[in-house]
Amino acid sequence: MDVAAEVLSNTHLSSDYNVLALAAPDIAERALPGQFVMVKTGDRLEPLLRRPFSVFEVLREQGKPIGVSLLSKKIGPSTHLLFDAKVGDRVQCLGPLGRPFAPVVAPDEAWMVAGGVGLAPFATLAETLRAKGIQTTLYYGARRAAELFFLDWFERLGVTLQLTTEDGSRGERGRITLPLERSLKARPQSAAVMIYACGPEPMLAAVAKMAAAHGRPSQVSVERVMGCGLGGCYSCVIPIKTSEGKPHHVRSCIAGPVFRGDEILWQ
Amino acid sequence: MNLSVRIGSLTLKNPLIAASGCFGYGTEYSDVIDIATLGGVAVKGLFLAEREGHPPPRIVETPAGMLNAIGLQGIGVHRFIAEKMPELRARGAVVIVNICGTTLQEYVELARILSDVEGVHALELNISCPNIKEGGITFGCSVHGTADVVSAVRKVTKLPVIPKLTPNVTDITSIARAAEEAGADAVSLVNTFLAMVIDVETRRPRLSNIVGGLSGPAIRPIAVRMVYECRQTIRIPVIGMGGIATATDVLEFMIAGATAVQVGTANFVDPLIWPKLLSGVERYMERHGLATLGDLTGSLDTSAREKEWISS
Numbered sequence: 001m002d003v004a005a006e007v008l009s010n011t012h013l014s015s016d017y018n019v020l021a022l023a024a025p026d027i028a029e030r031a032l033p034g035q036f037v038m039v040k041t042g043d044r045l046e047p048l049l050r051r052p053f054s055v056f057e058v059l060r061e062q063g064k065p066i067g068v069s070l071l072s073k074k075i076g077p078s079t080h081l082l083f084d085a086k087v088g089d090r091v092q093c094l095g096p097l098g099r100p101f102a103p104v105v106a107p108d109e110a111w112m113v114a115g116g117v118g119l120a121p122f123a124t125l126a127e128t129l130r131a132k133g134i135q136t137t138l139y140y141g142a143r144r145a146a147e148l149f150f151l152d153w154f155e156r157l158g159v160t161l162q163l164t165t166e167d168g169s170r171g172e173r174g175r176i177t178l179p180l181e182r183s184l185k186a187r188p189q190s191a192a193v194m195i196y197a198c199g200p201e202p203m204l205a206a207v208a209k210m211a212a213a214h215g216r217p218s219q220v221s222v223e224r225v226m227g228c229g230l231g232g233c234y235s236c237v238i239p240i241k242t243s244e245g246k247p248h249h250v251r252s253c254i255a256g257p258v259f260r261g262d263e264i265l266w267q
Numbered sequence: 268m269n270l271s272v273r274i275g276s277l278t279l280k281n282p283l284i285a286a287s288g289c290f291g292y293g294t295e296y297s298d299v300i301d302i303a304t305l306g307g308v309a310v311k312g313l314f315l316a317e318r319e320g321h322p323p324p325r326i327v328e329t330p331a332g333m334l335n336a337i338g339l340q341g342i343g344v345h346r347f348i349a350e351k352m353p354e355l356r357a358r359g360a361v362v363i364v365n366i367c368g369t370t371l372q373e374y375v376e377l378a379r380i381l382s383d384v385e386g387v388h389a390l391e392l393n394i395s396c397p398n399i400k401e402g403g404i405t406f407g408c409s410v411h412g413t414a415d416v417v418s419a420v421r422k423v424t425k426l427p428v429i430p431k432l433t434p435n436v437t438d439i440t441s442i443a444r445a446a447e448e449a450g451a452d453a454v455s456l457v458n459t460f461l462a463m464v465i466d467v468e469t470r471r472p473r474l475s476n477i478v479g480g481l482s483g484p485a486i487r488p489i490a491v492r493m494v495y496e497c498r499q500t501i502r503i504p505v506i507g508m509g510g511i512a513t514a515t516d517v518l519e520f521m522i523a524g525a526t527a528v529q530v531g532t533a534n535f536v537d538p539l540i541w542p543k544l545l546s547g548v549e550r551y552m553e554r555h556g557l558a559t560l561g562d563l564t565g566s567l568d569t570s571a572r573e574k575e576w577i578s579s
Contacts, residue, residue, distance in 0.1 A: 002539050040536060045331035045484050045512075049535055094538070225324050227333070228535040231295035233288075234311070234337045235326040249319050249340055254295070 016074040028065035033125035037095030038229035041081035054120035115199025141176030145169035208261030218261030275427035275452030279306035286531030287365035303359035327473040332483030336476035356386035395433030395458035417449035427452040440500040455506035498524020514547020
């Protein structure tokens with residue numbers, strides 16, 4: 001599904017974060033939590049390739065899916081264009097793509113661990129989980145208080161928040177793995193919990209290892225340099241463990257972006 | 268309107284071929300487009316054995332192009348035949364298998380194996396991948412190496428044999444001529460240009476392999492020139508590629524001398540590009556009263572320049 005999606009709104013959250021709402025009912029209808037879209041900004045040869053973005057929100061009007069939003073952080077040329085996009089502009093959007101998160105079943109709890117723009121896949125996941133009545137906690141770390149977004153939104157959904165900032169301006173000072181580890185230690189082994197994580201790869205590695213050390217399953221959403229999003233180019237590979245013990249490169253666009261934390265061979 | 272073109276004994280329903288390395292094994296795209304509507308599908312380069320390829324990062328974007336060093340990760344010929352060919356056959360794709368070896372014997376073995384496989388329409392010999400040290404390009408960079416691979420494969424197969432040539436040589440026409448004399452049915456060109464991108468902040472190369480192959484619109488004018496030069500030198504069909512992203516680009520390559528074309532990088536940007544290219548070509552044919560697309564091949568008009576020379 002490739003849609004020339006019209007920009008419905010572009011909300012600047014900070015000097016480098018924005019949420020872009022796009023009219024794309026067909027994608028919105030199909031998108032599952034953790035899936036992504038390949039976005040082509042502008043019709044020029046630079047930037048040439050599309051970029052992957054998690055579906056942030058599924059937008060609805062009177063219950064009907066009308067589009068999706070993207071949470072973007074200004075880093076390269078594509079995200080600069082997305083930051084500057086105007087209402088009415090068109091953004092080419094291919095998707096939904098990739099393997100989604102597998103939701104847990106109550107009474108298991110869900111702990112979502114987000115680092116920075118890694119918050120993106122957790123809005124739709126939280127909606128899905130809360131609709132199933134699952135106790136859900138968001139562990140959310142950012143550089144500073146002003147870069148913790150949508151906190152009210154998650155609270156209204158009934159999601160418990162655990163926040164950290166690198167400068168201590170909101171929540172605990174330090175990395176998000178600090179409160180996560182405390183919670184893992186405190187939780188009785190008999191009470192099941194699934195850990196979901198999205199953020200910088202070192203954070204994902206730390207979370208996956210921490211979860212495994214405490215005997216908890218985890219699902220991580222990875223972001224690798226992606227060329228096509230469809231399995232054609234073999235650029236977005238990530239090494240996974242195999243039964244023979246040697247690493248095997250799998251394409252994160254079609255085998256992922258969501259992987260079991262313990263199947264990835266973390267660097 | 269007749270859009271079909273002939274490559275040796277093979278007739279393609281149209282000149283658009285998905286370029287090897289840019290279209291997986293074809294099956295990845297079968298949910299996105301009807302792969303039988305393409306003139307052909309050149310599948311990802313296959314060795315006898317499975318390969319893991321290079322560590323990431325494997326691609327980096329460049330002005331109007333991209334650099335890749337995938338390192339020919341692949342499932343090997345046996346798994347390809349068992350796991351991919353049934354679907355490709357069922358979907359009616361015209362399959363061109365791109366084969367790579369580290370030795371002459373490996374090319375021969377691959378050609379033997381694939382010649383007996385139903386649904387394999389042609390063999391493209393990868394003697395031009397810039398990203399692996401062993402084999403491949405060491406053949407494609409010399410006249411003798413090219414002739415050796417082509418004639419060895421020629422002896423063991425009736426399938427059309429299409430060596431894919433590298434532009435990273437002093438004179439691509441001498442390689443093309445060697446391929447023709449050794450019995451190739453066509454040549455495809457160009458593979459990517461060896462190139463490099465450096466992150467100045469870290470002083471590190473942007474690719475794990477340090478260097479990679481440049482593709483995309485940035486290389487198109489050089490590729491067009493090389494297709495033109497080869498067309499002047501050899502009689503067998505030239506399959507042109509290098510940065511094709513629009514119907515105009517397809518036509519440009521054909522006028523320069525290409526019988527068919529391959530599209531790679533542009534398929535990453537727009538996997539639904541194929542019907543757009545075809546309808547653009549059809550509109551051109553209508554506009555120019557062209558009934559047979561094949562008539563466009565090599566129709567470059569240089570008469571103005573010739574007149575100028577005569578008068579001066």
